[in-house]
Amino acid sequence: MTARDEGAGLGERPTSELYENVTCPFCGLLCDDLEISRTGSTLKVLKNGCGRAHGGFERTLHDAQPMVKGKAVELSQAIEAAAGLIKKAQLPLFGGIATDVDGVRAALSIADRSCGVIDHALSEGQFRNLKVLQSNGWIMSTLTEARNRADLFIIVGTDAHKLHGRFFERIVCTPESMFEDMSSKRTVVFIGEGLDTSAAMGPRIDEVITLPCKLDKVGEVLAALRARLRGTDLKALEPANDATGMVSGSKRTGFLSNLLPKQRTAKTPSSPRTQTIDGVSLADIDALAERCKNARYGVMVWAPPGLNFPNADLTVQIISDVVKNLNVTTRFAGLSLGGNDGVVSGAAVGGWQTGYPLRVSYATGKPEYDSYRYSIGRMLAEKEGDLLLWIATFSPDIVPPETNLPTIVLGTPGLKLKKTPDVFIPVGTPGMDHAGILVRCDNVVSLPLKNLNRAPLPRAADVLAALEAAL
Amino acid sequence: MLIKLSGGKVYDPANSVNGEVRDVYVDGGKIVSPDYGARVDKEYDLKGRVIMAGAIDPHTHIGGGKVTIARTLMPEDHQMDEVAHTELTRAGTGHALPSTMITGYRYAEMGYTAGFEPAVLPANARQAHMELGDTPMIDKGGFVMLGSDDFILRLISEKKDFELIKDYVAWTMRAAQAIAVKIVNPGGISAFKFNQRKLDLDERHPYYDLTPRDIVVTLARALIELGVTHPVHVHGCNLGIPGNVESTLATIRAADGLPLHLTHIQFHSYGTEGDRHFSSGAARIAELLNKNPNVSIDVGQVLFGQTCTASGDSMRLYAGAKHADPKRWVVMDIECDAGCGIVPFRYRDKSFVHALQWAIGLETFLLCEDPWRIFLTTDHPNGAPFFCYPHLIRLLMDRGFRQDMMQKVNPDALKYSSLPTLNREYSLYEIAILTRAGPARSLGLKDRGHLGPGASADITVYFDKADREAMFTKPELVFKNGELIVRDGKVIKVVQGATHVSRPEYDKAIEKPLKEYFDRYHTMRMENFKLSDDEIIEGGRGEIVVQPTKARTQ
Structure with a gap:
């Protein structure tokens, strides 16, 4: 351990302290204006906390000790036991990776040295975005830019308020913005039913519009929007768009047609006024297209974990297409939220150290990338790999998938493990127990996390370095 | 430990040493005269x-958000150049967008001991320095981008006190831990x-009451009065547009004697002659440059x-996105601070436009x-x-080789450039x-x-080969x-350079005004915007070297 885990000097910490400008590591927005007090090992969010921040900072500090096969041991013994397991492994899997930048750096280093595979617990969602980046690209905005500039927000299939409790407060309904003389009012459009629209309110908000469709059908509605923006007359097409947003205008005949999903019953031909796309009238889609074209700076918002249905990357692709189309005449950009538990930091550090956003195997000594093959969830399900090392330093809910493989867990105390791992090493939460850095959901800004001196727990990065040194 | 490098031909232009056979002594990491x-x-x-100081790349995009977005955008760029770890070195990937460790190793293996990231967005400075921190072997530094951030546009358009503008520039350099300031478009x-x-x-800017000329002149003057050695580093208007030679010439004149560095000037030296309305403006640029000793360039x-x-x-990258090859690209608007564009590109020798750019x-x-x-740059990875x-x-030093290469490129392109008539060959001293x-x-x-x-003992030793490409590809030491870090073109010791x-x-x-600005408009606190020294050097990531500035003047 280095002198950096200042928790080691816990005996000397003041019994209570007040911290300002604290960054909250519990969602991808990384709000950094929190005020937090500490009394002993208890933290209290005094200002600017959302439910998630209160839950994260104020959660009970469980007693935790390093354990080998369920028995409490010294940290050095746990490290020795874990290093023994890694040395024996032919293909160790480094999963979870819910940690800060230094934790990701250390995980990449040991994965490289031990010829393992590395993937983040929340990759599945993030790859809905990355697949689009790697095939289509996109035009994106960032939180401050959207906060000051947008006159139209379109929230796509994502319960942004539920996922990010201060998104509307900080980005959409702000009391001030830089260019008020140009457009002081904002319209907020929700695409998808059952989304919490209650936070889209206040003097800044002009209109709030909802286009209700099933959440896994937002891609279809956007595909219709894209078609209308491109001047396509949808009446000319067969009415059925499938969930992937691909216009299934081609006839499905021949023996292969049996393999395809059943086509939805074609709607009876109808006039544009009454024609609907998954419950949204074409007239409403046309009205949205007009709004988009007339916006000075529109922002299309989604959170990858919100688009939780098969092939959701194709929905992200349509968002990218719509945004690109609109930029021919006006300005429009995407804004991806999500990014919890260090998943953006994982992709960023993976990106700069290997060229790839994790899902990398070092089995041959070289980094090899395959977003399907090196999904640790898939690998465990198909019994690939022979050891799992799991890192989860933020949320106690980031638990390893079920597996019979020998398992090492570097976890926050109270991690909701379903079974006792071979080795458990409690580690600190960056931004509570030690300092650190995380990359924000917009993949541009990174923020410093403070050491709030909560508990003398080691940094995951230091435990990983000690493990690597013991190999 | 006193080390003697004996009997080599030394090329050390800063000390007017031109190929003399000399001994070079090193002690305690420095050049000494024992x-x-x-x-x-x-x-x-x-x-x-042949002995030279370690080479320095003054303009290379090797760290920061857009580089990593580019890395992520282009997996196929890495797949043909995956590098395994060794006992000494980490695994990584190479080619046009090498991963950070490979960047450090390959620069060192080519005899470079420093590289400067020229586009550090203030909002992204923390990440830029994290990436540079993961780039071993070489010294590095960043140029912070100003000139499209709303704070300075407000200061300039509202004609605020010039001292305040200087304070903001110096504050931003400190917050972003930069060595110089860059303006992009x-x-x-x-x-x-x-x-x-x-x-x-x-x-005129569509919102603020100012023009690009105001921004260039303001920042050029601010940096001089702040005593910063490197003049404002300008990526000018109209990148890549035929006819942009006019705005480049106008920018040189706008400086009116103030020191100015025009970067990747090749992309800003295009005329509109000929059937294709695309021709070389290099001769006009060079003519004006030769008369204006206040202006430096990289190519x-x-x-x-x-x-x-x-x-x-x-x-400009959005405008160029239609040429993306492969067909995917990224454009971003960033934090009321800056922006970025990433467009994959394949330069083809048979293309009229690409051959003419060459x-x-x-x-x-x-x-x-x-x-x-x-300065010798390709604006990595933009030109190459x-x-x-x-x-x-080798193209610069070997006329015969240059002529051979000219045979391979689009012949029409050479009609719109004076290149075929130029006989100059660079000497080792000039290189x-x-x-x-x-x-x-x-x-x-x-x-x-x-x-x-x-001087710091950053030294490169080459075999004196007639084939200058081979010579500079693989230094002996x-x-x-x-410390000896490379032998026969291979890393033998991994070290961490300074920032x-x-x-x-x-x-x-x-x-005071900045804090108010951050609190009203930003999504980040001013206190967290500033990058501390510890964040850069922690974890054994080298040291910070503060280069001297002259006294501030009015």
């Missing part, structure tokens, strides 16, 4: 070898956010092959008379990846200026880029701070 008879602990017999990145698609030097040479363009210039770059090199004011430098050096002494002097690296006593910064003075009172 007392007569001092005991030599280790001697390298370097008869017939002055005001244009901001204008693009207001749906403006082009902004010429004297065109941004294009070389053929697959690469990826990555720039802060969201406006010729324009070479023409610029060959027509500019003062080697102290021109940095590993192509040895090829470029040492372009790649060492010049950048060091321009950036104010007082103890780098030369071999005089007191590279020393970093007196160079400069810290002009500012009045701390600037934090």
